[in-house]
């Protein structure tokens with residue numbers, strides 16, 4: 001349990017997909033590719049240098065990385081942002097909520113006071 005790998009985002013954990021610039025074919029490492037007998041789980045980097053596009057035959061080197069197609073890109077990272085409320089403790093949240101309610105109530109009373 002002590003040798004945990006460093007934490008990574010989901011996008012980093014998932015191997016990147018690569019797109020053929022010529023025909024738009026996308027090599028998805030999670031699926032592999034049957035024409036060249038590439039088993040699922042083979043990353044693009046692991047493909048042999050002679051590998052080429054199974055659709056149009058373009059060289060492997062011409063393919064462009066389009067990032068991890070299946071992973072929610074940077075999703076874990078984004079949890080840190082948003083409204084900031086997500087990082088608060090429950091006590092802080094309660095203080096914020098009840099503080100706002102109390103202010104609203106005072107404002108409501110002041111309207112009656114004016115009348």
Ligand SMILES: [Zn+2]
Pocket residue numbers: 020021022023024025053054055056057058
């Ligand atoms: Zn192609």
